[in-house]
Amino acid sequence: MGAVEAQSRVRSSSRSSGVLPLLPFFAFTGFFLLWPVVAVTLKSLKGKNNEWTLDNFRPIIHSGPYFHSFIVSIKLAIITASIGSVVGAFFAFVIVTYVGGRLKNVLDSISAVFANSGGVPLAFMFIAAFGSNGLATKFIRFLGYDIYAGHFTIFSFTGVVLVYTFFQAPLMILVFQPAISGMRKEWREASTNLGASALTYWRRVGIPILLPPFIGAFFLLFAGGFSAYATARALTSGTVSIVPIVIGALVDGNTQASQANLGASLAVGMIVVALVIMIGYVWAQKSTAKWRQT
Amino acid sequence: MASNLRNSSLQKWSIIIFASLLGFTLFILPVIASSIYSFQKPGGKGYSFISYTWLLHQAGFFPSVGTSLKLAVLAGILNISLMVPTMVYLNFTGQKLKPLVDFICILPLVIPVVSLAIGAQNAMPSFLQNTQYELVFFFVIIGLPFTYRTLDTALQAISLKTLVEASRSLGASWIRTIIRVIVPAIRGGITGALFLTFALSIGEYTITSLLHWETFPTWTVVASQQNILGAIALSVFSFVSAIALLATVALFSKKGARQVGVDQ
Amino acid sequence: MNKKDRVSSTLELRGVSRNFGPVTALDGLDLVVAPGELVALLGPSGCGKTTALRIVAGLEVATSGELFVNGERYNEVAANARDMGMVFQSYSLFPNLNVSENIEYGLRARKIGSAQRAKRVAEMLELVALESKAKSFPHQLSGGQQQRVALARALAIEPRVLLLDEPLSALDAQVRSQIRDEIRRIQLELGITTLFVTHDQEEALTISDRVGVMSNGRLEQIDIPDVLYNNPVSTFVANFVGTMNHIPTIASGDTVDIFGKKIRVKNSKGVNGSVSALVRPESIEVTRTSGSGNAKIITRSFLGASSQIICQTAEGAVIQALMPSHESGDLHPGEDVTLNVTLNEVLVSHV
Numbered sequence: 001m002g003a004v005e006a007q008s009r010v011r012s013s014s015r016s017s018g019v020l021p022l023l024p025f026f027a028f029t030g031f032f033l034l035w036p037v038v039a040v041t042l043k044s045l046k047g048k049n050n051e052w053t054l055d056n057f058r059p060i061i062h063s064g065p066y067f068h069s070f071i072v073s074i075k076l077a078i079i080t081a082s083i084g085s086v087v088g089a090f091f092a093f094v095i096v097t098y099v100g101g102r103l104k105n106v107l108d109s110i111s112a113v114f115a116n117s118g119g120v121p122l123a124f125m126f127i128a129a130f131g132s133n134g135l136a137t138k139f140i141r142f143l144g145y146d147i148y149a150g151h152f153t154i155f156s157f158t159g160v161v162l163v164y165t166f167f168q169a170p171l172m173i174l175v176f177q178p179a180i181s182g183m184r185k186e187w188r189e190a191s192t193n194l195g196a197s198a199l200t201y202w203r204r205v206g207i208p209i210l211l212p213p214f215i216g217a218f219f220l221l222f223a224g225g226f227s228a229y230a231t232a233r234a235l236t237s238g239t240v241s242i243v244p245i246v247i248g249a250l251v252d253g254n255t256q257a258s259q260a261n262l263g264a265s266l267a268v269g270m271i272v273v274a275l276v277i278m279i280g281y282v283w284a285q286k287s288t289a290k291w292r293q294t
Numbered sequence: 295m296a297s298n299l300r301n302s303s304l305q306k307w308s309i310i311i312f313a314s315l316l317g318f319t320l321f322i323l324p325v326i327a328s329s330i331y332s333f334q335k336p337g338g339k340g341y342s343f344i345s346y347t348w349l350l351h352q353a354g355f356f357p358s359v360g361t362s363l364k365l366a367v368l369a370g371i372l373n374i375s376l377m378v379p380t381m382v383y384l385n386f387t388g389q390k391l392k393p394l395v396d397f398i399c400i401l402p403l404v405i406p407v408v409s410l411a412i413g414a415q416n417a418m419p420s421f422l423q424n425t426q427y428e429l430v431f432f433f434v435i436i437g438l439p440f441t442y443r444t445l446d447t448a449l450q451a452i453s454l455k456t457l458v459e460a461s462r463s464l465g466a467s468w469i470r471t472i473i474r475v476i477v478p479a480i481r482g483g484i485t486g487a488l489f490l491t492f493a494l495s496i497g498e499y500t501i502t503s504l505l506h507w508e509t510f511p512t513w514t515v516v517a518s519q520q521n522i523l524g525a526i527a528l529s530v531f532s533f534v535s536a537i538a539l540l541a542t543v544a545l546f547s548k549k550g551a552r553q554v555g556v557d558q
Numbered sequence: 559m560n561k562k563d564r565v566s567s568t569l570e571l572r573g574v575s576r577n578f579g580p581v582t583a584l585d586g587l588d589l590v591v592a593p594g595e596l597v598a599l600l601g602p603s604g605c606g607k608t609t610a611l612r613i614v615a616g617l618e619v620a621t622s623g624e625l626f627v628n629g630e631r632y633n634e635v636a637a638n639a640r641d642m643g644m645v646f647q648s649y650s651l652f653p654n655l656n657v658s659e660n661i662e663y664g665l666r667a668r669k670i671g672s673a674q675r676a677k678r679v680a681e682m683l684e685l686v687a688l689e690s691k692a693k694s695f696p697h698q699l700s701g702g703q704q705q706r707v708a709l710a711r712a713l714a715i716e717p718r719v720l721l722l723d724e725p726l727s728a729l730d731a732q733v734r735s736q737i738r739d740e741i742r743r744i745q746l747e748l749g750i751t752t753l754f755v756t757h758d759q760e761e762a763l764t765i766s767d768r769v770g771v772m773s774n775g776r777l778e779q780i781d782i783p784d785v786l787y788n789n790p791v792s793t794f795v796a797n798f799v800g801t802m803n804h805i806p807t808i809a810s811g812d813t814v815d816i817f818g819k820k821i822r823v824k825n826s827k828g829v830n831g832s833v834s835a836l837v838r839p840e841s842i843e844v845t846r847t848s849g850s851g852n853a854k855i856i857t858r859s860f861l862g863a864s865s866q867i868i869c870q871t872a873e874g875a876v877i878q879a880l881m882p883s884h885e886s887g888d889l890h891p892g893e894d895v896t897l898n899v900t901l902n903e904v905l906v907s908h909v
């Protein structure tokens with residue numbers, strides 16, 4: 001009797017499936033995620049005397065340094081995402097194909113640590129390894145190549161690229177592995193059996209299947225490289241002028257209102273770039289993967 | 295045909311060797327090099343623990359570590375208290391709003407953390423701005439993408455509907471059902487989510503520094519200006535212990551248990 | 559493709575072996591498949607069926623032994639030049655290509671012109687009755703439809719030999735028998751030499767011209783289904799094909815005593831002591847006795863024309879019998895009965 005009653009209660013509750021239980025989530029993300037984004041947007045549209053204006057965006061387009069910081073940031077994101085995704089995809093392939101059991105578990109965990117290492121400690125570790133007196137530098141010099149012979153320093157743009165690759169590639173390993181393990185051995189064998197060459201297989205089957213997840217992962221890496229702040233800040237003390245560092249300098253300490261507004265407009269500029277990337281990502285997924293489920 | 299076999303194993307081993315060398319240079323060499331470096335005496339003559347012990351004598355060390363631990367624990371707890379009921383409800387009812395929640399949980403990966411921090415400076419009421427606990431909320435936000443995935447995977451692996459209906463038909467309330475039935479069933483996922491949020495919070499620098507709070511990472515950067523060797527030692531220590539911890543867990547966890555099975 | 563267009567091929571394996579480290583997957587397999595014949599390889603899991611098929615397809619390399627197609631040595635022919643159509647157990651369709659493109663894949667690889675390709679695809683779609691699904695993607699098809707597309711794809715290249723590796727095992731029972739019959743129809747229609755791997759004996763017996771029973775990497779026996787069933791050469795084959803009673807008894811010289819009747823032992827002459835006699839259910843006759851018989855009826859299940867009767871002997875052995883329903887209508891659970899064996903010869907196995 002009681003059970004029957006409860007049964008019907010369960011059924012009715014799952015049928016109604018209201019929004020009420022989701023309220024805490026929406027309230028929380030609304031206040032701590034969406035509201036700050038709205039607030040920074042509003043702020044970027046306010047002038048010195050609290051009037052509405054687009055003036056804050058003017059320096060981004062017209063003034064060399066601010067415009068340039070976006071270029072540097074985007075360049076950094078593209079380069080590190082490219083290197084990271086290619087290197088990471090290669091390692092993901094090797095791990096899926098040749099490594100199994102516990103070793104695979106260990107490699108996955110290490111990748112996870114490395115992928116999330118993009119922070120302050122990484123910067124100092126790379127200074128120790130690849131600084132002009134770093135041990136890796138000395139080791140490579142000992143092997144016959146001086147990385148400091150040219151313009152390279154660990155505190156430069158190239159240095160930041162090197163450090164970012166250290167966490168971008170492992171992130172790619174994590175993100176891209178499921179796609180590679182999803183490649184069935186039967187596809188390759190069926191292709192061979194039907195008389196196709198390895199090249200044909202990759203052109204007609206392998207690459208088309210792996211491309212959408214690869215592009216997806218690339219965008220993820222781009223977003224990470226574009227917005228990363230801690231590593232570059234700790235590594236270069238702000239000398240490589242990517243947007244986050246410029247913003248950090250603008251809003252640091254006792255700033256004037258105009259600088260704060262400019263900082264807000266740069267922050268909004270970053271959001272816009274990120275959204276463009278996101279839209280590009282969604283579009284790429286849709287147009288390349290019409291054959292996929294759901 | 296024998297040459298076929300030999301060819302493919304030659305190819306296999308050259309790929310493996312190349313991957314190992316590349317992996318070593320890119321990932322292992324920096325770790326080893328910086329580890330050794332962290333034991334060098336200032337001036338480079340000989341090795342000692344001096345950079346490590348230097349840390350312990352700094353006034354800011356223990357307070358900043360304490361602050362970081364406290365905030366990270368709170369963020370982990372708040373994160374799962376918010377997300378476990380939300381995810382259970384979404385997965386159980388097949389709510390139409392799931393794609394929206396999914397989208398919101400991806401946003402922290404897309405929206406640059408710097409922008410979020412600048413927004414927070416402007417949006418938070420002053421009673422929150424005046425306490426370091428405001429960071430907890432943003433640590434939760436940053437952890438959302440990872441918590442969402444982890445919990446979602448864990449929930450899809452159990453027969454949630456059967457569990458909930460069985461428990462509810464025996465007269466248990468929703469809260470009781472979640473705590474007594476579902477939480478034990480997705481223990482692994484919850485631990486994972488907690489751990490991830492904790493780890494992310496411990497290392498968070500961007501928001502913390504832009505909101506001008508002192509935690510372990512921001513203190514490290516400040517300290518590095520006094521003694522770079524100390525900062526290096528600190529970095530090596532936190533990095534290597536994270537790897538050792540996770541690798542040990544992986545080594546003793548059941549083989550392939552974490553794999554998302556596509557095969558078979 | 560029509561029977562006339564292409565002369566069917568002979569497939570021959572001579573002493574083919576394959577080792578995987580310490581495991582011997584194939585141990586000197588000899589097999590000849592005549593032109594247009596369908597041979598099923600039947601055997602328990604791990605006996606080497608898949609390995610044999612993959613060696614024929616060139617996806618696996620034999621450690622030793624030779625492979626011939628129409629008398630031509632094939633060991634060195636590359637897998638993608640063998641012209642063998644293979645149907646895998648499952649998941650082998652290219653998920654990013656629709657049904658037509660999947661079927662077309664092998665034709666493109668052969669640089670066949672687009673008009674001819676389209677014609678051939680249409681033929682194949684008709685052959686497997688999937689014209690309406692030409693533009694569907696694999697994930698939009700049922701398991702049975704997917705396997706039909708896989709079959710069409712394998713046949714589109716007009717293969718010399720068709721190779722099927724448990725193509726039905728991922729399907730449910732009803733679809734399985736339907737597609738099984740369809741495969742046989744198409745195979746007969748095209749007259750294509752076919753090697754069919756399965757561990758389902760019913761499937762093997764119903765579909766093939768001949769069935770080869772494998773164990774431990776070798777062929778135990780290969781023959782037409784009737785002979786395999788009625789005249790198994792070994793206890794392994796007897797057990798594997800059809801249902802078998804194991805009746806515990808004592809052998810002396812070359813006879814055994816079954817239900818009080820002396821019957822000649824077909825294998826292992828001169829064996830003495832405890833053995834199991836292998837007797838098919840239909841070779842056991844159950845009759846009612848007025849007094850005490852040698853067994854008791856446990857259940858009788860009506861199966862249509864025949865009925866299955868399960869009895870227990872006084873010694874405790876459980877025996878299954880199969881009798882025409884009209885002769886067994888008066889048998890009821892609990893009754894005493896007499897069991898009889900209607901055989902002159904019997905296989906025994908040691909216990």
Ligand SMILES: Nc1ncnc2c1ncn2[C@@H]1O[C@H](COP(=O)(O)OP(=O)(O)OP(=O)(O)O)[C@@H](O)[C@H]1O
Nearest residue numbers: 578581582583602603604605606607608609610757
């Ligand atoms: N690539 C391989 N590496 C190592 N051992 C293998 C490999 N392929 C097959 N084997 C082994 O060879 C033996 C025969 O395998 P095979 O797949 O041919 O069996 P099968 O008869 O097809 O079995 P099933 O009915 O289960 O499919 C098995 O013991 C198997 O473990």
Ligand SMILES: [Mg+2]
Nearest residue numbers: 607608609723
């Ligand atoms: Mg097999």
